[in-house]
Amino acid sequence: MIKRKFYLEKIVKLIDTEDIKVITGVRRCGKTVLLKQIIDELENRGIASENIIYMSFESSKYKNIRNDDDLDEFIFSKTNNLNGKIYLLFDEIQKVKNWEVSLNSYRVDLECDIYITGSNSQLLSGELATLISGRYISINMLPFSFKELIQYYDEMHEKIDEIKLFEQYLSYGGFPGLLNYENEEKEKYLYDLYSTIVLNDILYKNKVKDLDLLERLMEFMISNIGKLFSANSISKYIKNENRKTTPHTIINYMDYARNAFIFYQIKRENIKQKRKLLISDKYYLVDSGFYFIFNGSTQRNWSQLLENIVFLELIRQGYSITIGKIQDLEVDFVCRKANQIKYIQVSQSILDENTRKREFKSLEKISDSYPKYVISMDSFDFSANGIIHLNIIDFLKSENF
Template sequence: MEYIKRPKYLTQIKPFIDKPVIKILTGMRRVGKSTLLTIIKDTILQEVPDERKVYINFESLEFLEINNASLLAKYLMETTKHLNGKLYYFFDEIQLVEDWEKVVNGLRVDKDCDIYITGSNSTLISGELATLLAGRYVEFEIQPFTFDEFVEVFQEKQLCKEDLFTKFIQLGGMPTLKYFNLEENNSYKYLNDVYHTVLIKDVLTHNKIRDVDIFNRILSFTIQNIGSPVSATSIKKYLKSEHRDVSIDTILNYLDYCQQAFILKKVSRFDTVGKKNLKIDEKYYLTDHGFRAAKGYSNMKDIERALENIVYIELISRGYTVEIGKVKDMEIDFIATKDKERVYYQVSYLMETEATRQREFGVYAHVQDNYPKFVLSMDTVDFSQDGIVHKHVIDFLLENAEAGNIF
């Protein structure tokens, strides 16, 4: 089978292969965690004999009955008792096994082994696991395809990068979209199915939510308003206007559950003057902006929101920690930090007027440091000024692409 290799993640994971730490791949369902697990098993570790590689997908019919720690331990002891040499364990969607962390910790203690696991809920590495394995695991959060990966998937369509980007804005980057040939109706049907699967399995069922209507209204409001400040109070007012009464705590809990399932990303504000994090006017973005279109909100009509979402996911996929910048009464869309280095980004659709350009570039006049500062937009004219670099969004998204000669 041919895979999109996703080198940005393999590069992060490779230094930890054969090291005495458990490798945990987290992320929303269907973003490609299983594929990465298979690439590690079959490609990076291809020199290891297959019999010393134990792969279990707990969503497979073959392993449905292995749903608790005792059954898993019994199965592993039976299947590996005759093997010699270092063993490699690959556990896919391991959160489906009750008390699985006890088995993983036991393997780590008793066996000469290397362990790789995936899970679709951020609570995977909380609670008892964090206690048992403190300092003995590394986590890699996997995102949907970014635009450079989307280009690689659909390069045989021979579309120009601008047309491909329009499709990316509309459809998002869920890997299985490659099977739907950029056809909108089938793609949206698939995205709706994934969306509901994630909600039912990883949010509603996992958290035993009974008031599904209220939950859906809260999530729909947040999806509609990605990139805008969203507070529990504003959602409460919206629900009250629809004659629904719900507590602030319930709203906060439901939003937190969506973050745990990797549907939503909450981005906090950083006061660049006071040098402190703020817990007001936080923003939410979608892990995949295609869900927004699939739910009936036009990403082309709300292109500013879509572009912000795309740039945010791009930055975190590059390994940045991202915050929103508060500069007096103004805002910087994103402050991206990695290895103690900082980069600033403003995101706009088009800067046709002088007033728009002044707004996007002018905020940087109040940032007194020498870190790189960018304005990203869909303009073809270069508006760079005063050391602030203007880039076309597409060029920014493709700047690290290995397939840079496609076009």
Template structure:
């Protein structure tokens, strides 16, 4: 793939510290986000550091050549047959969820051989089953998202495309799945995203042993993605589903909705966001919002894209904060909320996201969201406005400048 030329430094800088560690490096994320690309870049860096080709064992379990390695014993035998001396070996296993009870092989190799192990998977159940107890305390996880805005700009420039600030609208609509940037027009991009979306449902959710009803799941998934960023209400989903399926006499209950929402999260369709009680300075247990892992998935489940829909921008800001290593919550005040509380290294800031603040009324609405907050941590409004609208100690930052890393968020 041509997009392999993009060095995904945001992730590599985190993983690089563990190249020689005996912790198992688990790289997770939605299909087609670029996990295989990350592995290839790790291999390249290992080779550049002087590691010999023979010491690097790479297997993609979606390659038919390796289909026979389908259980822990075969994986263990395969790896041991390639480890021929006491030198350190680097084992990189791509989409390892295809190997039954792979944890047993990984745990055995870790215990008996001089190895550094990297694995990828497209489902967060990768290390959540009973067998995963074999690996408790022995793993470090890295979550990969599709290209963020800066990576998308960088890739297009390497392709010779002149990227202007208005590219943000294309990114808002179609998101950052790497391969979509090689397609020629919106029709092809839409078809690609729909194919990706339906393929994930088929491969990662509607498995052989699944008790999920296909029509019900697709209806709920479409609703959740179309409403990503809005306050979650299971009652609204029940009413929507029952109204849509009234002629078919199908109904759905809250338990099923939460079960399907859990499946969506584990397949990396959405991230679930909790509220932070700003007054009490505590995380509330209730989950209030979901954000799409990529806004392209939101677009294909929405009849039309309104660029003034702040939820698209919120979604992009949320994903950017997560990629940069922040813990992110929605902020609950005694009479309202702010979009995000972002916390990193024991420091935090409060963030409000707006499209354009076209008049004084809009400016007042966005800036006044912070008025109930007595906490002295920085308060920031992000919008597409180019004019600096900072006032009363509240900082205004242009979203594009933030996404491109031109301006850092102040934290205390």
């Protein structure tokens, strides 16, 4: 197991703070392993193991703990005779009914520090969420980044060519569990994971009735990542296939998929007109592996994939992102962090002069002095009119873009 330093550093700073630490993220991105790494950190600090209580509600061991009363009975019996602070780590807490009531009472009645995980962004939006609102801090996890993939092979002492590794990352993405499998099995792993999310986290959880429509919508969105659409335009497209639907249904299904962390929805802004937000949005995937299962190796649109990978790295690095529109041109990403703005275009290659002109054109139209970049797979140094070219691998390897 590699240490997820990026997330651990954030969490370690929060140990012993009052807030409940909430770790969310798509299924199988590594939340359980991270909880175990937090436990290691607590033990390294000399905390007695009996004061650390880890419970995974996916495990049959706790199948009898179904609601807040069951959980309270268990926790109070376990902690009755303990001295000192107690560390509670609950994996997939949403399986326990009214869990918010329990956590709220532990905060008051026990000297404790609490960590929870969940794979749905609605974890903290149920009716009882107000009990802990304002008393938690959440950390959203993603599958492995390219840097973490390099770290993984380094720690395995496996020499691997960086370009080959990048190609592997482009195709299969960064779900950590994939690394236990060979190529053909990777596809199956991704497909099984995708199906579990669609069935359990979207269909059953939201009582979706039309599985066929849901599957068609997901396939459409995954194949069209990084393209502009609205619920109306998708609804029209799907109706053209002789299926019944409404924009309202499409909006609901897309929300469910976002809540399961499959997609990120990004707004579009007009850079010139006072940054006004526009109607249609873009969607990006939580991991490019899911693109692969629908688009195989032959039909892949590399620019789309690169854009998705750049997007993921930007949100990992804490940027908030919109898509930019300037006159009739698009700027792929407008990135904001701490009063700074950066503009980014992503292109497979800018070796061809016409492509280069096209990619630079929208950035050249922006008159402010914030930094502007074009990221591509090319590996030459190039800058013109204040626009800097970056190689994608260098970009992904940078600690602080």
